[in-house]
Amino acid sequence: MKALMENYDRQTSQRFKEYDEVMKDKHQNCKEQCDKDIRKIILKDKIEKQMAEHFSGLETKIDRSNIPTCVCEKSVADKMEKTCLKCGSVLGGGIPGFGLVGGYGVYELVELAKVAATASAERAGMETGIQAGISKAISGIETKFHLSTIRGEALGSFLNKGNYIDETLINGVIKIEYLTKCTGSKANTDSSALCLFRENGNEWAFKAIEGNTKIIVKEAAGETAKVTAE
Secondary structure, eight states, rough: HHHHHHHHHHHHHHHHHHHHHHHHHHHHHHHHHHHHHHHHHHHHHHHHHHHHHHHHHHOOOOGGGGEEEEEEEOOOOOHHHHHHHHHHHHHHTTTTTTTTTTOOOHHHHHHHHHHHHHHHHHHHHHHHHHHHHHHHHHHHHHHHHHHHETTTTHHHHHHOOOTOHHHHHHHHHHHHHHHHHHGGTTTOOOOOTTGGGGOOOHHHHHHHHHHHHHHHHHHHHHHHHHHHHH
């Protein structure tokens, strides 16, 4: 019996030892992988930060007439070098990194300027599109519900780029307007288009408001997309 117990203890100890070794290997592999992932994240953040700092100083308002054209003859290589370096020295003071110290070529800087100018134009186009969408939403509310204010505030003040396509919000406030204007003591005096919905009961009125609000939001979003793409 004693020999049997000793044999059992020995086998158990051996298995625990093997298990510990396996777990140590797994922990080590996991730690190494985690270290690699952390280094990748740190490197990625560092690169993104450096690029953000670099491009933040790039002047995007560059008139085409202000960019000299380097005309080079194939047979005279030294003239090409001098002319292009002169281009860089002329613009170096206006665009960070364009001078001789920055090390950029004329072509690369012009391309970077195009990218920055395009991004700026896209932002401007988006703002124009949003304003068009807000106007479309206002027009839809006025047309479908004959409302010029919401909660006592003009539609142009109430709607903004943060809520003009928020279907839940718009649906909710119009239902409140309906309950305020078309039910209770004012139910028999208000004859606006919004209150015409009550003829079939409040439940039907709510469904009508929901359906029309969905259309208004969809058209506003479509108008934003259309104007932005132009």
